[in-house]
Amino acid sequence: MGNAQSPPSDPLYASAIRAFTHKELEDLETLFNSLAAQSQNDREYISLSVFQSYFGLHGPLGERMFDLVSQQRRDQKLTFEDLVIAKAAYEKGTKDEIEEFIFRLVDVSGDNILGRSDLESVLITVFNNLFGTNDSEVRSSSHQDIVNTFLNAATFSKNDEGCNQEVMSFENFRSWCTHLPSLRKLLGSLLMPPDSGRPGSQVPRLxxxxxxxxxxxxxxxxxxxxxxxxxxxxxxxxxxxxxxxxxxxxxxxxxxxxxxxxxxxxxxxxxxxxxxxxxxxxxxxxxxxxxxxxxxxxxxxxxxxxxxxxxxxxxxxxxxxxxxxxxxxxxxxxxxxxxxxxxxxxxxxxxxxxxxxxxxxxxxxxxxxxxxxxxxxxxxxxxxxxxQGAAQGSNEAxxxxxxxxxxxxxxxxxxxxxxxxxx
Known part of the structure; x- marks a missing residue:
C-alpha cells in the first residue's frame, strides 16, 4: 500500500500529496487503515460496501462516487493513493476543478451525458438521506414534488445526438448550482464524515x-x-x-x-x-x-x-x-x-x-x-x-x-x- 511515508510512484499521487500537510496525510492514512481493516482484505483497499456505509452514500450516487474515487478502474478496490488523489481534486482543487469533479459525480449513469434522470436520481438520494423514512419506495414518492421544483429551475439546453432525454451542459450546471447553494455545498462535501457537520446538511429547526x-x-x-x-x-x-x-x-x-x-x-x-x-x-x-x-x-x-x-x-x-x-x-x-x-x-x-x-x-x-x-x-x-456573538455596531441606527x-x-x-x- 502507498502511504504518507512511502516514495510516490504514481505521478497523480505525487502531485496530489503536495495539497496536504503532513498531519492531514497522517489522518487520511489512519482513516484508510480503519476502513480497509473493516473491508477484511489485509488492509490493502476499501470495499464499496464499507465506503458507502462510512460516508453515508448509498444508491447510484454512492456507487458513482466510489467509481470516481477509485479512478474508474471498476475493480471494487479503493487504495490509499486513490483516496489522496480524489480528495486533492475534490476538496483542495481550484473552483473549476472542484465543480468539474461534481459535474462528473452527478452523472450517476457514467455515460458522460448529464441528463435529467441523473439529476433526479441525485436529488432523490439527497432528500432521502436528509429527510427520508426507512421505506425507500415511500421516500422517493414523497420527495418527488420537491425534486421537481429543483429540476424546474434547471436549464437543459445541450442536445446530444442519439440521446432521448433533456441534457445539461457544464455551464448550465454551474449556473443551476449558483441558485441552489445548499445542494452545491452538500455535493462538494460528500467525502467528509456525515457526523462532522457536513456543509449543506444543516436543516433549521422550525x-x-x-x-x-x-x-x-x-x-x-x-x-x-x-x-x-x-x-x-x-x-x-x-x-x-x-x-x-x-x-x-x-x-x-x-x-x-x-x-x-x-x-x-x-x-x-x-x-x-x-x-x-x-x-x-x-x-x-x-x-x-x-x-x-x-x-x-x-x-x-x-x-x-x-x-x-x-x-x-x-x-x-x-x-x-x-x-x-x-x-x-x-x-x-x-x-x-x-x-x-x-x-x-x-x-x-x-x-x-x-x-x-x-x-x-x-x-x-x-x-x-x-x-x-x-x-x-x-x-x-x-x-x-x-x-451568538453577533457583531454589534454596524446597524446601531x-x-x-x-x-x-x-x-x-x-x-x-x-x-x-x-x-x-x-x-
Missing amino acids: LHPDGTDSNLIILRKEYAWHLGGALSQQEVEEWKLLYHSSLNGLSFNTFLGNISNHEGPTVLIIKDKEGCIYGGYASQPWGRHAEFYGDMKCYLFQLNPKASIFRPTGANSNLQWFAVNFTSEDIPNGIGFGGQVNHFGLFVSANFDQGHTFSCSTFGSPCLSNTNYIIPEVIECWGVAHC VKGTVLDRYKEDRHMLNMVGLANSSD
Missing part, C-alpha cells in the same frame, strides 16, 4: 405554536434546507414562526405586532392566488424607513414551482423596503425587496391585499410569480434565531421595536426625502 396544523405551514423542511444554503451555520439552527395569515388573519397591523419583538433576520414567504410561492430573506429587522436599507446578506427566492435563490449582484443597494404611514405616493407603504420604488423585485402593500414582482438588477432575479401583479393568499414570516419605530412623529412626513429609486 418552531411554531403547539397545535398548529402542519398542513397550513408553507415552509416545509425541504424549503428551509434550501433557503439555509445562503446563510451561515449559526443562522440555520432555529427558526420561529412569527406570523401566519391563516392563523393570525391577513392583517398588516397584526404582522407588525407579531414581529415587533424580534430583532434578528426574518424570512418572509408569500403564496399568491396563482399558487406560486416565493419571498425574501431580510437580514435586518423591519424598521420604518423612507428609503431602502439593509445589507448584502438579503436575498430573494422562489420555492414553487421553481426553487431558486437570488443573492445581491452589487448593482445597487436597494435591498430592503419598509414604509408605514407615509402619505407621499413616492413612498409606497408596504414591505419589499430590490428594484426601485413602485417597481420592486418584490413588494406587498400595507393592506396585504396586493403587490407586485418585477425582474430587478439588485438580485439578478426574474419576476417571481406567473404575473407581475400579485394577490397574496397566504403570508408567513419566520424569525431567525440570534447568532436600527433600534427599538417595529411598533416603536413606526410611531415616530408623523409631522415629519412633509420633510422626508424620496427613496433612492436608481435601478
Whole structure:
C-alpha cells in the first residue's frame, strides 16, 4: 500500500500529496487503515460496501462516487493513493476543478451525458438521506414534488445526438448550482464524515405554536434546507414562526405586532392566488424607513414551482423596503425587496391585499410569480434565531421595536426625502 511515508510512484499521487500537510496525510492514512481493516482484505483497499456505509452514500450516487474515487478502474478496490488523489481534486482543487469533479459525480449513469434522470436520481438520494423514512419506495414518492421544483429551475439546453432525454451542459450546471447553494455545498462535501457537520446538511429547526396544523405551514423542511444554503451555520439552527395569515388573519397591523419583538433576520414567504410561492430573506429587522436599507446578506427566492435563490449582484443597494404611514405616493407603504420604488423585485402593500414582482438588477432575479401583479393568499414570516456573538455596531441606527419605530412623529412626513429609486 502507498502511504504518507512511502516514495510516490504514481505521478497523480505525487502531485496530489503536495495539497496536504503532513498531519492531514497522517489522518487520511489512519482513516484508510480503519476502513480497509473493516473491508477484511489485509488492509490493502476499501470495499464499496464499507465506503458507502462510512460516508453515508448509498444508491447510484454512492456507487458513482466510489467509481470516481477509485479512478474508474471498476475493480471494487479503493487504495490509499486513490483516496489522496480524489480528495486533492475534490476538496483542495481550484473552483473549476472542484465543480468539474461534481459535474462528473452527478452523472450517476457514467455515460458522460448529464441528463435529467441523473439529476433526479441525485436529488432523490439527497432528500432521502436528509429527510427520508426507512421505506425507500415511500421516500422517493414523497420527495418527488420537491425534486421537481429543483429540476424546474434547471436549464437543459445541450442536445446530444442519439440521446432521448433533456441534457445539461457544464455551464448550465454551474449556473443551476449558483441558485441552489445548499445542494452545491452538500455535493462538494460528500467525502467528509456525515457526523462532522457536513456543509449543506444543516436543516433549521422550525418552531411554531403547539397545535398548529402542519398542513397550513408553507415552509416545509425541504424549503428551509434550501433557503439555509445562503446563510451561515449559526443562522440555520432555529427558526420561529412569527406570523401566519391563516392563523393570525391577513392583517398588516397584526404582522407588525407579531414581529415587533424580534430583532434578528426574518424570512418572509408569500403564496399568491396563482399558487406560486416565493419571498425574501431580510437580514435586518423591519424598521420604518423612507428609503431602502439593509445589507448584502438579503436575498430573494422562489420555492414553487421553481426553487431558486437570488443573492445581491452589487448593482445597487436597494435591498430592503419598509414604509408605514407615509402619505407621499413616492413612498409606497408596504414591505419589499430590490428594484426601485413602485417597481420592486418584490413588494406587498400595507393592506396585504396586493403587490407586485418585477425582474430587478439588485438580485439578478426574474419576476417571481406567473404575473407581475400579485394577490397574496397566504403570508408567513419566520424569525431567525440570534447568532451568538453577533457583531454589534454596524446597524446601531436600527433600534427599538417595529411598533416603536413606526410611531415616530408623523409631522415629519412633509420633510422626508424620496427613496433612492436608481435601478
